[in-house]
Amino acid sequence: MAVTLAEVAARAGVSPATVSRVLNGGYPVAGGTRTRVERAVEELGYIANGPARALAAATSDLVGVLVHDVADSFFGILAGSLQSALAPTGPGGARRLAVVCNTEGDPAAELAYLALLEGQRAGGVVLTGGAAEDPGHTTALAARVARIAASGAPVVLCGRPPLPLPAGAPSGLLVATVAFDDHGGAFRLAEHLLALGHRRIASVAGPPGLSTTRERLAGHRAALLRHDPRLPEACADLTVHAAFTRSAGYDATRELLRRGAPFTAVAAANDTVATGVAAALREAGLRIPEDVSVAGFDDLPFCADTAPALTTVRVPLREAGALAALLVTGRRPLPPGGITTLPTELMVRASTGPAPAGRNGP
Missing domain, CATH: 1.10.260.40 (lambda repressor-like DNA-binding domains)
Structure with missing residues (x-):
């Protein structure tokens, strides 16, 4: 009942x-x-009565876009592409107002912004970036998303996994997921490093408890396991969790060097982290890629211009933003199950090379 x-x-x-x-x-x-x-x-x-709330809510042209860090190129590209795609497609088309909400990755801020958007009767909401994998937050978020969707306002989860809606939620809610193949991308990147002869591969992973971190680290470890069952354990002491920032990548790499365990390659959580990794390695007198190969994730615009150019995994951010805009405005129907997974692509550049002889593990 x-x-x-x-x-x-x-x-x-x-x-x-x-x-x-x-x-x-x-x-x-x-x-x-x-x-x-x-x-x-x-x-x-x-769960509020959907038809009744739809009469009083979801009537505005406002679309709320929640991002972790508006200054991060990852979110800037997503939000910019989304906003561009919200423009009218023909004469008489409705123009939408995109309001970007910067949560700083704080789950409480995410819920607070959603409450404000619901109060403002937003016509749609897009949540971007990895999801905090805390059961309490997931339950609260699912309840809030279900209420917004029940009012008639579509909700799009972009760059995060599907959200299990609460029991008793009305059927047919307009909740869509645009996911990235982070697992597959990390798997292919690790395979690339293994093919170059690397066995002691360090991982500067993202913050723990985040869906993006879990997926990318799982893909990385799956490739190690497939190549040699001993490798995940052999590389366990070469994993450091850090924020998605340059300074965090720098500090994490200094910690890896301080530990003294040898490594010949570093897979960074994202491209920004990879720049910090490279800075710390150079400061220690190590050459890239002759001594240590470095790889990132996302393929942000600066990757082709670093010295050397950064090997990374391309995440289709512009495509995802445009698709999210189509879904949140109802110009694209929900796919079966409401989930679209966009592929990632390995981009091999000069920052990765053959492993130096005599410095590998099993």
Whole structure:
């Protein structure tokens, strides 16, 4: 049986009118009261009546775009492509206003921005970047996304895995996923390094607890395992988790060098991290790729201009942004299951070369 507004009000210790004000937004509600209501909604799995909410919500031309870091080229390219694709395609076409929300990768900020967008009756929402893999956050996010979609506003998850919607959510919700083949891309990159003779391959992985980090690291390890069952264990001490920044790549590489375990290649979490890796290696007097090969991920525009040019995995960011725009505006129907996986591509450049003799493991 569906949970009622009155049951949410009883759980939160407020009136049904207060619950309605919190859910509809646009009305002042004390922060503590709003928190109690939102917690009760999530705990009970309350889903507002879709047709009724559609009359009062999802009527604006505003599209919310949530990014981790607006200054990061990865998100800038995605958001820019998406905004360009929101432009009218013909005479009389509706123009959409893209509002970019910078979450700084904070799950609480992600939920807060979604609540604000719901309150502003956004006509659609696009969530970009890796998802925090915390069960509590996943449950809260699923409930919020289901409420927004039930109002008639499409939601697109771009660059993250599908979201399990709560039990009892209405069928046919407009929730789409545009995923990247991060696992396959990392697998092919590791295979490239292995083919060059590298066996001691360090990995400067992304932050733990993030879907992107998990997928890329899993693909990397799968390639090692396929080549030699001993390699994942042999390279276990060569994995360091770091933020997706140049300084984090620099610090992580200094830590790898401090540990003293030999390595002949570094697979970085992304291209920005790879620039920090390269800086630390050069500072230590190591040549790229003669002493240590370096590879990134994403294929951001600067990769072809680094010295040497960076081997990386191309993620189709512009294509993903354009597709997300089509889905969030209803100009492209949802695919079967609501999921589209875009392929990644290995881009071999001068930063990777044959492993130096005498410095490898098994």
